[in-house]
Amino acid sequence: IADLLQGEVRLGGFRIENQRRLGLFGLEVDAPAVLPMVERVTFAEVWVEGTLAGLRAGRVERLTLSGMDARLTIEPMLGLETGDAHIIRNAGGIVTEDALRSLIISHHLLGTREFAVINHTDCGMLTFTDEQLRQRLEQESGTASTVPAAFHTFTDLRANVRNQIARIRSHPWVPDEIPVRGFVYDVKTGRLEEVVARPSRP
Secondary structure, rough: OOOOOEEEEEHHHHHHHHOOOOOOOOOOOOOOOEEOOOOOOOOOHHOOOOOOHOOOOOOOEEEEEEOOOOOOEEEEEHOOOOOOOEEOOOOOOOHHHHHHHHHHHHHOOOOOOOEEEEOOOOOOOHHHHHHHHHHHHHHHOOOOOOOOOOOEEEOOOEEEEHHHHHHHHOOOOOOOOOEEEEHHHHHHHHEEEOOOOOOOOO
16 A cells, blocks of 8 residues: 655654555555654654645545554554544553544544554553552542543453454444454564454354
């Protein structure tokens, strides 16, 4: 989906060392390695078109749900450009009620036709439990709260991706024909591993 990228690109203060990139929604999922630059560039220097008029015309057809880790630079990681996809991010890449709200709006009102869930290695959500965090917050604040009802921690990265795919596919307002794929991004190698999902509902 994305053309092969040659040479070196600067994006948001980072240098992207280029590998073959056909993007998440193509046949290959090799991602670029993103390295900090000593000489940082500004957003205005990178934003060549300069205005929203420079965005690609036509309907956005892709949506990704990913974690909020700062090491994930979603568009360059997937071989996409600004305007190519709707991007939802939260702690753990979880299909929460609010993520479903955005996903349903994205498809039914804005026309997206492909969904992807992306988790990543070295995820902080693997390092604590809901109960541990809730106890810590109650001790530090001196008060309890029912919101949020859950922090959605998990112990198995790939199982979590499969669970999120299942949550999307099981919603009655997500059509069966919508592709929903899952991936784990390796923060050390910059590569994406596709996670085989459980069979969809009959």
